Amino acid sequence: MDEILLLETVERYIKGEMTSQEKAFFEEIRKKDPAVDQLVVEHTFLFHELEKQADIKAYKHSLYEVENKLTEEGVIRKEQLKGKAKIIFLWKKYKRSIAVAASIAGLVSIVTTVLISSYNNNLGKSNITYLMGKIQMTERKVAQLDNKIKEDAKLKNPTNPNFRATGFLIDGKGFIITNAHVVNRMKTIYVENSKGEYFTAQAVYSDVNSDLAVLKITDTAYKTIYNLPYSINKSNSSLGEQIFTLGYPRNEIVYGEGYVSAKSGNEGDSTAYQISVSVNPGNSGGPVLNTKGEIIGIITSKNSTADGVVFATKSKNIYTLLESLKKSGDTLSIKIPNNAGLRGLEREKQVEKMEEFVFMVVGN
Amino acid sequence: MSNTEQDKHLLEGLALNDREVIEAIYRDNYPMIQALILNNSGNSDEARDIFQEAMIVVYEKAVSDDFELHCQLKTYIYSVCRRLWLKRLQQLQRYGNLIENVEETIAVDEDLELHDKHNTDFQIMETAMNKIGEPCKSLLDAYYLQKKNMQEIALEFGYTNADNAKTQKYKCLVRLKKLFFAQYKNGQ
Numbered sequence: 001m002d003e004i005l006l007l008e009t010v011e012r013y014i015k016g017e018m019t020s021q022e023k024a025f026f027e028e029i030r031k032k033d034p035a036v037d038q039l040v041v042e043h044t045f046l047f048h049e050l051e052k053q054a055d056i057k058a059y060k061h062s063l064y065e066v067e068n069k070l071t072e073e074g075v076i077r078k079e080q081l082k083g084k085a086k087i088i089f090l091w092k093k094y095k096r097s098i099a100v101a102a103s104i105a106g107l108v109s110i111v112t113t114v115l116i117s118s119y120n121n122n123l124g125k126s127n128i129t130y131l132m133g134k135i136q137m138t139e140r141k142v143a144q145l146d147n148k149i150k151e152d153a154k155l156k157n158p159t160n161p162n163f164r165a166t167g168f169l170i171d172g173k174g175f176i177i178t179n180a181h182v183v184n185r186m187k188t189i190y191v192e193n194s195k196g197e198y199f200t201a202q203a204v205y206s207d208v209n210s211d212l213a214v215l216k217i218t219d220t221a222y223k224t225i226y227n228l229p230y231s232i233n234k235s236n237s238s239l240g241e242q243i244f245t246l247g248y249p250r251n252e253i254v255y256g257e258g259y260v261s262a263k264s265g266n267e268g269d270s271t272a273y274q275i276s277v278s279v280n281p282g283n284s285g286g287p288v289l290n291t292k293g294e295i296i297g298i299i300t301s302k303n304s305t306a307d308g309v310v311f312a313t314k315s316k317n318i319y320t321l322l323e324s325l326k327k328s329g330d331t332l333s334i335k336i337p338n339n340a341g342l343r344g345l346e347r348e349k350q351v352e353k354m355e356e357f358v359f360m361v362v363g364n
Numbered sequence: 365m366s367n368t369e370q371d372k373h374l375l376e377g378l379a380l381n382d383r384e385v386i387e388a389i390y391r392d393n394y395p396m397i398q399a400l401i402l403n404n405s406g407n408s409d410e411a412r413d414i415f416q417e418a419m420i421v422v423y424e425k426a427v428s429d430d431f432e433l434h435c436q437l438k439t440y441i442y443s444v445c446r447r448l449w450l451k452r453l454q455q456l457q458r459y460g461n462l463i464e465n466v467e468e469t470i471a472v473d474e475d476l477e478l479h480d481k482h483n484t485d486f487q488i489m490e491t492a493m494n495k496i497g498e499p500c501k502s503l504l505d506a507y508y509l510q511k512k513n514m515q516e517i518a519l520e521f522g523y524t525n526a527d528n529a530k531t532q533k534y535k536c537l538v539r540l541k542k543l544f545f546a547q548y549k550n551g552q
Binding site: 003004007008042043046049050051052053054055056057058059060062063065066067069070075076077078346 | 381383386387390391394395398408411412416419420423427482485486489490493504505508509510511530531534535537538540541544545
């Protein structure tokens with residue numbers, strides 16, 4: 001019998017879709033022909049395995065979702081920063097040496113401070129005035145920007161935006177990560193979600209080195225989104241890891257997939273990855289996700305002379321960025337999502353869920 | 365409801381992938397397991413992994429033919445987690461006795477052996493699925509795992525009609541079968 005036909009027959013037989021007559025006839029063939037019988041056994045086994053595969057996958061997904069829910073409620077503890085016990089242990093071990101070293105260091109620093117201040121009184125003062133001047137300038141600029149934004153906020157649609165890029169939420173309160181080079185070229189910024197709703201936004205912080213910036217949606221029409229389903233990866237991704245990205249190279253959200261092709265970026269820049277995925281202007285600031293649904297990077301640039309050479313800054317830079325934002329005295333209290341709501345899902349489902357959190361960033 | 369009846373109800377719900385039942389089991393048992401693992405040189409991530417694996421063992425038990433538990437569900441989960449954690453400690457070469465409250469345990473070695481076998485089968489199927497290539501993988505995935513019907517699939521993949529999609533599906537299945545059994549026989 002033709003194998004494909006046989007497969008179809010066996011499948012109907014297993015699922016119980018045969019008429020009793022058909023069934024009797026088929027069982028007769030089985031009895032007579034051991035080869036057919038063997039095939040039925042094999043196929044039954046395969047179908048059974050496939051069935052189990054489907055059930056276990058669905059079950060695992062439920063487990064992840066329950067886990068997420070309970071982690072948020074605090075029933076399941078999240079991993080704290082490691083190494084606390086070790087530090088205590090080291091402290092106990094070296095307490096005496098540290099005490100001696102500290103007192104010597106203290107003494108030396110007092111002596112040097114006295115010496116330097118007596119020599120260099122004037123120099124120190126000029127440094128301070130210089131810094132103050134700069135701060136005043138910044139303040140003025142911030143005030144100017146503030147006014148401008150207040151004026152523009154009245155407009156609902158951006159008038160002739162000159163630039164377009166991508167960004168994604170890192171905190172449902174309306175904080176978006178995008179590239180610094182995006183923000184630096186825009187005077188007024190708007191973000192648009194996949195449903196086509198526009199919101200006014202404001203740059204809160206940017207860092208040129210990692211090429212990252214934080215935007216805050218200032219629009220009153222924006223409603224806080226709870227439970228972002230993804231997490232932001234702190235560790236490095238491995239070579240060859242499968243990735244996908246979402247972005248706005250055109251007026252509609254566009255999906256792309258590829259892999260991590262090198263652990264460093266342009267000219268050996270260790271804060272970025274080289275990835276292979278097709279992107280276009282407008283993809284800047286888009287999230288790069290792995291199969292588990294963790295954000296591992298942010299698209300920044302591509303090599304204009306070579307094909308498929310794209311650079312993405314590593315996601316752990318987001319943590320560094322927020323750290324320095326905190327140090328600069330911010331009180332925004334941005335909470336980075338740490339959920340595994342995309343884990344174990346089929347790719348299309350992951351993209352479907354993710355879409356809502358990726359924004360088009362436009363401005364002029 | 366008596367204790368055993370309630371357990372039976374939970375196992376039945378688990379076999380049907382009932383989210384509320386899963387959540388109830390987590391709420392009742394997770395703190396105990398978390399304490400066990402944290403007290404025995406584990407961290408909370410490891411506790412999560414172990415509990416998750418135990419939940420799969422319980423699920424396999426629930427869908428198997430003899431789903432009779434000969435003890436309370438709580439005792440069963442504890443015994444499985446304890447065994448799994450001891451095994452993990454051994455792999456990590458962190459020896460030592462477990463520090464634990466005296467909890468009743470039962471022998472679960474047979475169930476865990478079965479679980480290992482299920483795990484291997486799962487891996488073999490996953491590898492085979494990954495090897496058959498596109499569009500076969502997506503096609504079988506859509507039909508067998510996502511349980512879409514042939515009309516939907518034909519539309520989604522761009523086949524002119526459901527019959528063509530069906531023929532293609534069976535061709536893919538033949539390939540999957542070859543790969544699966546090649547691996548499976550190797551593993552035996």
